Amino acid sequence: QSALTQPPSASGSPGQSVAISCTGTSSDVGGYNYVSWYQQHPGKAPKLMIYEVNKRPSGVPDRFSASKSGNTASLTVSGLQAEDEADYFCSSYAGINNFVVFGGGTKLTVL
Amino acid sequence: EVQLLESGGSLLQPGESLRLSCAASGFALRTSAMSWVRQGPGKGLEWVSSIGVSGVKLYYADSVKGRFTISRDISKNTLYLQMNSLRAEDTAVYYCAKSGGGDCWPYQCGMDVWGQGTTVTVSS
Numbered sequence: 001q002s003a004l005t006q007p008p009s010a011s012g013s014p015g016q017s018v019a020i021s022c023t024g025t026s027s028d029v030g031g032y033n034y035v036s037w038y039q040q041h042p043g044k045a046p047k048l049m050i051y052e053v054n055k056r057p058s059g060v061p062d063r064f065s066a067s068k069s070g071n072t073a074s075l076t077v078s079g080l081q082a083e084d085e086a087d088y089f090c091s092s093y094a095g096i097n098n099f100v101v102f103g104g105g106t107k108l109t110v111l
Numbered sequence: 112e113v114q115l116l117e118s119g120g121s122l123l124q125p126g127e128s129l130r131l132s133c134a135a136s137g138f139a140l141r142t143s144a145m146s147w148v149r150q151g152p153g154k155g156l157e158w159v160s161s162i163g164v165s166g167v168k169l170y171y172a173d174s175v176k177g178r179f180t181i182s183r184d185i186s187k188n189t190l191y192l193q194m195n196s197l198r199a200e201d202t203a204v205y206y207c208a209k210s211g212g213g214d215c216w217p218y219q220c221g222m223d224v225w226g227q228g229t230t231v232t233v234s235s
Binding site: 002032034036038040045046047048050051052057089091092093096097098099100101102103104105 | 148158208211217218222223228
């Protein structure tokens with residue numbers, strides 16, 4: 001059982017927007033501004049999409065945005081494209097003893 | 112180009128030991144915190160361990176504490192994960208990953224470069 005809770009699936013049509021939630025507690029998501037999001041295509045390594053709640057590494061399209069409210073973080077993908085179909089994982093700092101925790105992942109399907 | 116290449120994955124029996132390696136190129140290990148992250152078959156990501164820029168600060172997930180040891184060889188620019196007393200639940204693809212931003216922990220700047228992974232299977 002993962003420390004952070006994500007919906008197992010999400011979907012949207014090309015051009016639409018879809019949001020993926022990541023719910024934790026005040027000991028992780030809610031306690032620190034250290035939420036990251038990773039994209040993983042089948043058989044591939046994860047790719048960093050967002051760090052520090054809402055910062056995009058260079059090269060990540062601005063169609064990807066993120067935010068946090070209380071114990072829940074969210075990743076929004078706007079203008080959905082076929083190549084956005086992948087698994088998305090959130091992660092958060094969880095204190096010195098747990099360090100990094102991940103969500104169970106959300107499979108995004110582009111209809 | 113910054114790259115990471117894991118090796119050492121194998122099929123083992125419960126209780127055995129294994130050392131994974133992660134060769135870094137395009138950057139110096141001593142300039143970045145590094146981590147190991149694993150993914151069980153059909154499962155999500157699980158953080159395993161991290162080593163800081165200084166090489167002194169080490170962190171482990173509770174599930175591997177006391178059994179796994181992270182280390183690095185600066186002269187070889189290689190990261191290691193020594194895994195002892197392996198269990199069936201350690202079966203996974205093991206990725207090494209570099210923290211973004213230099214002297215930055217993985218939770219701060221994210222893990223911006225990942226290797227392709229190496230497979231560890233523990234089964235009797």
